[in-house]
Amino acid sequence: MTIHIVDEDWDDQPAPSMAATGLLREPPATPRGARTRAALVAAARTVFERSGYLDARLTDITKEANCSTGSFYTYFDNKEQIFAAVLEVAQEDMMHPGMKRVQDTDDPYAVLEASNRAYLEAYRRNAKLMGLLEQVAHIDPNFAVLRRRRADAFIARNARGIEELQARGIADKQLDPVLTSRALSGMVSRLAYNVFVANGVVASRDRGDGTSVEFEDVVFTSTRIWANALRFHDRD
Amino acid sequence: MTIHIVDEDWDDQPAPSMAATGLLREPPATPRGARTRAALVAAARTVFERSGYLDARLTDITKEANCSTGSFYTYFDNKEQIFAAVLEVAQEDMMHPGMKRVQDTDDPYAVLEASNRAYLEAYRRNAKLMGLLEQVAHIDPNFAVLRRRRADAFIARNARGIEELQARGIADKQLDPVLTSRALSGMVSRLAYNVFVANGVVASRDRGDGTSVEFEDVVFTSTRIWANALRFHDRD
Amino acid sequence: MTIHIVDEDWDDQPAPSMAATGLLREPPATPRGARTRAALVAAARTVFERSGYLDARLTDITKEANCSTGSFYTYFDNKEQIFAAVLEVAQEDMMHPGMKRVQDTDDPYAVLEASNRAYLEAYRRNAKLMGLLEQVAHIDPNFAVLRRRRADAFIARNARGIEELQARGIADKQLDPVLTSRALSGMVSRLAYNVFVANGVVASRDRGDGTSVEFEDVVFTSTRIWANALRFHDRD
Amino acid sequence: MTIHIVDEDWDDQPAPSMAATGLLREPPATPRGARTRAALVAAARTVFERSGYLDARLTDITKEANCSTGSFYTYFDNKEQIFAAVLEVAQEDMMHPGMKRVQDTDDPYAVLEASNRAYLEAYRRNAKLMGLLEQVAHIDPNFAVLRRRRADAFIARNARGIEELQARGIADKQLDPVLTSRALSGMVSRLAYNVFVANGVVASRDRGDGTSVEFEDVVFTSTRIWANALRFHDRD
């Protein structure tokens, strides 16, 4: 079975992703240029994660990269574009999280679980950046579109997975596959955001309690809700 | 049964709401003052919904309200504070959406559905504002906290509902009530956002397809997923 | 002998003083008015002493006086004018410090000392206000003139005293009476400022040592320097 | 002998001077930058002397320096900081007034006189700026502290001089060295202020008389009062 649960935010189709953000420039010609560009992107990630997208000033980035203001414009047009470049780099890790796909089993629950775990691990690993993307998607329509595109691709695929399961009599036939896919995919990514991002940003300053949730609990609950929602158990 | 499905964003406990944003000033002493203040809040909502939080200039608001910049500062300290006031006003509508609570039935499914429908209707009615809140919560930590607080109250309540159902043998006992509540509440509010807000913002400019989702489908799917996830049907 | 050492800042000729600051308005007609005006002046002193002249906002004063902004303009034209009114009131105390004039003695040193002590006591008593006047005289030319006029009157009188002593062979005849009067009067008022005002404002935040000077030491040193400078001792 | 009469305002210990105002930024990297910065400082001095500290607008300064508002902030944080820079430059001249120190003589009176003359000449040369500093010290606590620190260093040194003279039997032993140093140092600087600054500011608009004091008279009187106060003459 091919269900790849989840992910409104990332897919592994690199093609459309950056087209959305618009035309990264052609790569630097000289190795020196490549080095500078890379330094800028790395610095940008650092600064964005430290200060947030809005508060990051271009000069913060160039300072962090040990280069001049002018050099920035040799490689990027503006903040938006370098943020896209940061995403580009991180995408690698989000996309190929090295999850040993549980392909050998036919147990849908096991597949679901593996998929969720892989996603949540990647999310946790890139939590700061995911938070950033969330922020930026709410600020810059271009990134909202980007985010949306990726999500839609995922949703579509999961929707096909659901359909398949329905056809095989394993999943609740009353559910609309697309809408259900949207709902459940969104559920996991939102939960990931709440647990891995917001807990760090919001909760820490606000709560005294130990509301930290165990990672395995998140995996288990996400998976079980998916499975329940689709009524896997009814097979039995 | 007392489950009041969902809502990460609003609850009907007025107390903590504005305390978070801090101290609205004492209300105007004269009717004239009250009128001006109200005009400003209304203008603010208009401008915010038109331009978004970040692009809204204070002068846009005063212009819209037909008053001077100075008057703005008679009633508010800054953009943040007037946004809180806008929320304050809208809260009313979100809180008491006039849902005829299905109290006469003991059917958990019916209760769930009524609750979801009421929530989704209110969300749709205030879609622009909800989108705004989402944006601002990602920009201003104060509003992130505000949003979080409200959500937590809701989640806690729904968690108790779930526990109760578990005790009565109606709901899947394997699920952690709090985490499940978080996941499912988040699912509905995220879905609402995607359907009522993002579709307007993102889709319109980007999609040619008729991705508009029928309202009733959203109600049905949300409810069914909730019910399935908790395994209501197992009773039968 | 008639020497009345010191004071660049105050004299007992009330007449010219306020003319300089310009026309306090005619006093309120009704007793209620008088009360409001008095409240404003008292409040102004409080606020000025708390925040300094520049940082004192008119609304701070009216708030402190429990009256409306509008009322302020019933009695004063602006901040300058109410400050003049504050000075007017305090002048009383600076002018008639209840010093039992040592008239019965012919010992110039004793007279000097009594005069200095009386001045320094009054200065210390009104230290905050004196500091304020110093500040304002450096900001508003009108008050610089006011201050100058008062000082000049004093200097002139002391100059006459010095002349007299020179004539009697008690004081150094090489000294120009007016310039000497200026120098020595200025010395005492500056010392008073440094000890009673600046020590509180500047030193406290900056020094850990106990640089507080004993009041009697100030009296003694001032007096002895005056006496030495004029060469009283040469008589012996 | 080592007495270096007077000066509450300036000393030649460069160390603590600017530390007080805090952290001038690192100097411009290019000559062009250095030119702009210098132009700004010069313009600032002009504008400050023309309009006073309070009335000087940042745009007045940039206009005078023929540069944009932005450039100002390339080199300074605010008005306070550029004022410190103006002082920094002028300090040079106040510190090393080219006074041919009368080192060859052991006559305390001659030393005193030379010292006073040098100080008063420097004061007169920088009269406008000294008036400015006086004003600013009464407005901005940072500069009050700065002024105080410098004065204290001077006072301490002169106090040691007085002590030495007392030990050698040349100066009145009844006087407390520190307090006396304070009083007499203050006397000269205040006199200088009155004669060189206030006469220009206040008198011009207010007096018709020819109150202009001869420079040599000021030197003579200051010196003689110092000498008398310490009872140099008693040696004879």
Next chain:
DNA sequence: CATGAATGAGAGTTCATTCAT
């Protein structure tokens, strides 16, 4: 006389972007 809302010119400050070196 008292009230307090309304006014609006004008100040400081930020920072993305340009461009001469």
Next chain:
DNA sequence: AATGAATGAACTCTCATTCAT
């Protein structure tokens, strides 16, 4: 390619003063 100074439009916020009630 790299530098970093220069730019200036744009924005927020203050507060003395006015005036209708």
